[in-house]
Amino acid sequence: MSSGPKRQSDFLLWKLPRGFYYVAILVTCAALIPPALIIRARSVPREARRIHIIQNMDNQPKYKAQQQNILFRDGRAMRQPVPGTVARSQMVGDTHFFLGTVDGGYATAFPDQVTVDMDLLERGRDRYMIYCLPCHGVTAAGDGLVHDRAMMLLNLSPTLNNGTTWVQPKNLHEEAIAEQPVGQLFYTISNGKNNMASYAAQITVEDRWAVVAYVKALQEAGNADASAVPGADSLPERKMVLDDEEAATTTDSDATEGAAP
Amino acid sequence: MIGACLQPLTWTLLRIGLNYCQSPDLGVSPARGSRLDFLAWAAETVSSYFVKFFTGCLAARPGEFMGRYHFVFPRWSNLLLPAIIVVALTAPPYVVFMVAWGFSPKTTDVGYMPTQPVPFSHAVHAGDLGIDCRYCHNTVEYTAKASIPPTQTCMNCHLQVHPDSPKLEPLFESYETGMPVEWIRVHDLPDYAYFNHAAHVNRGVSCVECHGRIDTMEVVHQVEPLSMKWCLDCHREPDPHLRDPSLVTQLEWGWAMTDAERLAEGTKWAEINQLQPSQDCSTCHR
Numbered sequence: 001m002s003s004g005p006k007r008q009s010d011f012l013l014w015k016l017p018r019g020f021y022y023v024a025i026l027v028t029c030a031a032l033i034p035p036a037l038i039i040r041a042r043s044v045p046r047e048a049r050r051i052h053i054i055q056n057m058d059n060q061p062k063y064k065a066q067q068q069n070i071l072f073r074d075g076r077a078m079r080q081p082v083p084g085t086v087a088r089s090q091m092v093g094d095t096h097f098f099l100g101t102v103d104g105g106y107a108t109a110f111p112d113q114v115t116v117d118m119d120l121l122e123r124g125r126d127r128y129m130i131y132c133l134p135c136h137g138v139t140a141a142g143d144g145l146v147h148d149r150a151m152m153l154l155n156l157s158p159t160l161n162n163g164t165t166w167v168q169p170k171n172l173h174e175e176a177i178a179e180q181p182v183g184q185l186f187y188t189i190s191n192g193k194n195n196m197a198s199y200a201a202q203i204t205v206e207d208r209w210a211v212v213a214y215v216k217a218l219q220e221a222g223n224a225d226a227s228a229v230p231g232a233d234s235l236p237e238r239k240m241v242l243d244d245e246e247a248a249t250t251t252d253s254d255a256t257e258g259a260a261p
Numbered sequence: 262m263i264g265a266c267l268q269p270l271t272w273t274l275l276r277i278g279l280n281y282c283q284s285p286d287l288g289v290s291p292a293r294g295s296r297l298d299f300l301a302w303a304a305e306t307v308s309s310y311f312v313k314f315f316t317g318c319l320a321a322r323p324g325e326f327m328g329r330y331h332f333v334f335p336r337w338s339n340l341l342l343p344a345i346i347v348v349a350l351t352a353p354p355y356v357v358f359m360v361a362w363g364f365s366p367k368t369t370d371v372g373y374m375p376t377q378p379v380p381f382s383h384a385v386h387a388g389d390l391g392i393d394c395r396y397c398h399n400t401v402e403y404t405a406k407a408s409i410p411p412t413q414t415c416m417n418c419h420l421q422v423h424p425d426s427p428k429l430e431p432l433f434e435s436y437e438t439g440m441p442v443e444w445i446r447v448h449d450l451p452d453y454a455y456f457n458h459a460a461h462v463n464r465g466v467s468c469v470e471c472h473g474r475i476d477t478m479e480v481v482h483q484v485e486p487l488s489m490k491w492c493l494d495c496h497r498e499p500d501p502h503l504r505d506p507s508l509v510t511q512l513e514w515g516w517a518m519t520d521a522e523r524l525a526e527g528t529k530w531a532e533i534n535q536l537q538p539s540q541d542c543s544t545c546h547r
Contacts, residue, residue: 046373046374059452064409129393162424162425197417
């Protein structure tokens with residue numbers, strides 16, 4: 001286009017009809033929608049169901065644990081045993097091991113199936129920290145975090161705490177409980193006591209005995225003399241509530257001796 | 262082009278319309294006589310239009326249409342070729358990328374957060390109250406499943422704590438009737454994949470590696486894609502994910518470590534426990 005003076009630019013793009021611009025802008029915007037949706041889906045938790053494009057055998061006609069089965073009135077695919085069924089592992093002929101009682105009274109010694117040694121106490125500590133710690137606290141003084149929270153709730157008005165009532169979990173160092181035979185502790189864990197629920201469903205029989213051994217060791221440790229701890233001279237005076245670490249070291253050294261009834 | 266065809270047509274229709282309005286039946290001045298006349302006239306006009314149109318097409322020399330227009334491609338149409346090339350080069354990769362990115366499990370699965378029948382908060386129970394995961398998910402160490410706790414487990418505390426709470430309504434109903442609370446499943450592998458919690462938890466793979474910081478979540482959501490690639494990535498290179506098996510439920514453990522320290526710790530436990538995660542298909546597809 002060399003001929004003649006031209007006011008308009010020669011650049012072809014400026015000569016495109018308007019419609020092309022609009023279409024181009026629309027298409028670009030439309031092309032941005034999928035990435036925007038994807039980025040959103042990747043960054044924000046959402047309630048929408050998962051999308052599975054290829055569903056081959058994702059859901060097979062079988063039931064897995066805790067699934068729903070609408071054939072049954074309660075909707076459980078896992079069926080309960082017929083009432084009165086006793087599995088062989090639940091046979092309670094051996095009342096000492098399974099119930100913690102001997103001839104109608106609480107057992108005073110550990111049953112033959114469990115050997116009280118360091119392994120059992122370690123196991124007991126592990127289980128205690130899972131199942132008892134929330135209420136009874138690290139040192140079994142009855143000051144766990146759930147207890148603290150419940151006490152805070154009690155100070156609120158009943159509309160805010162929805163009628164919370166709370167009985168303090170027992171301080172297991174109390175005279176009355178420290179004197180209890182091992183069988184009675186086992187019985188308490190298995191069947192609950194007043195406001196404390198049964199833990200039989202959550203803890204196996206062996207582990208319950210391990211917890212009993214650990215509680216015994218804790219009680220022993222709570223009342224132990226400082227001289228029982230190696231290097232005791234360097235420690236401060238005995239406190240009512242031990243620090244975690246202190247409690248741990250004390251129990252370790254006292255445990256074996258304390259737990260054998 | 263289209264305009265060229267339409268213009269005569271519009272004119273024709275307009276003229277038919279005008280004449281119709283002037284037809285005697287409507288009481289307007291009779292320009293063309295009776296209605297029959299009008300119809301005849303309309304038919305003639307339309308047919309003549311089509312005759313004109315087709316002969317115009319046939320007779321046209323290049324660039325000439327119905328004797329009226331001289332059509333030439335405008336100069337800007339030179340742009341169409343580069344435009345088509347650009348579109349052809351970007352569209353397929355765009356589509357491929359969007360499909361791969363959009364349908365990856367990281368997009369479709371991660372972040373799934375259903376609303377549960379009871380607004381149960383792990384941040385309160387596992388975080389603030391410090392309850393160990395195994396207090397509720399107590400089968401996790403023994404079996405493949407980390408079962409959702411039964412109503413009784415909640416009742417250990419909630420018979421006393423918040424006993425009138427409306428939020429806990431479904432729980433109390435379940436406690437009284439024996440019907441289960443209908444929790445909605447969050448993590449769900451396809452039925453053809455076999456997974457085992459005990460195998461991982463007892464060998465020092467923490468919950469946090471697969472479920473994220475559950476103890477800070479108000480509502481549980483899925484954090485990892487749970488795809489086969491994700492499983493295998495760890496089975497090939499487990500060391501950075503391992504720890505002391507007694508610390509698996511301490512989700513915050515190791516947050517202050519550097520990567521090197523963390524790796525050293527993992528390597529140590531891989532050696533102690535002689536870990537060699539299998540990559541055979543039959544491990545997970547059985």
